[in-house]
Amino acid sequence: MKPLFLFPYWGRYLGYFLVLVHIPIVLYKKQLIGLHAVDEGVFNGQHLFFMSTTLLVAIGLFIAAFSKEKIEDEQIVQLRLDSLQWAVYVNYFFLIVSLIFSTDTEHILFLNLLVPLVFFIIRFRWKIFQNNRLIKE
């Protein structure tokens, strides 16, 4: 059984690393880019900062989510598909709820960017953890 295109095994750690790297950058935002009083245009400081940090998280999560397992077999493929389905369900649930109860489109977009991948990773890893625990019993 040949899975679709996936990143190599170490991609998971690269992905987590990118996500972790973004946290201090966001925390020390003011020291890094300073406060620009006059900041105009599409590619202003704020936008560039937001774009680069968001890309860091999105790419990190993407690589972490879609990297190979050490032993790729059909059960892993099945778990991955199940988790993806759950992630889409959860994402649309949040999307619909936030569309009804909120008008903050920027944050809705941000939520939509993170929820599917984060939920997918958590659910997928949890299932693998459960299978690993079963084997030790």
Added chain:
Amino acid sequence: MKNNIRVERAIKNITQADLALAIGVSRQTINTIESNRYVPSTVLALKIARVFGKPVEEIFTLDDED
């Protein structure tokens, strides 16, 4: 679907890890198949049957629920 992989393994005296290695899957997969938590594909079922040198029907049998 029920299976008697555990019994067949005992007869052949091989571990879950040995069987997993022989058919190219993880030990977790063998474990979940044995405990009826995962139904293998036809390809995998045939591979398992080949390891034990028996027809698939002798290892995997349909359940009442199937």
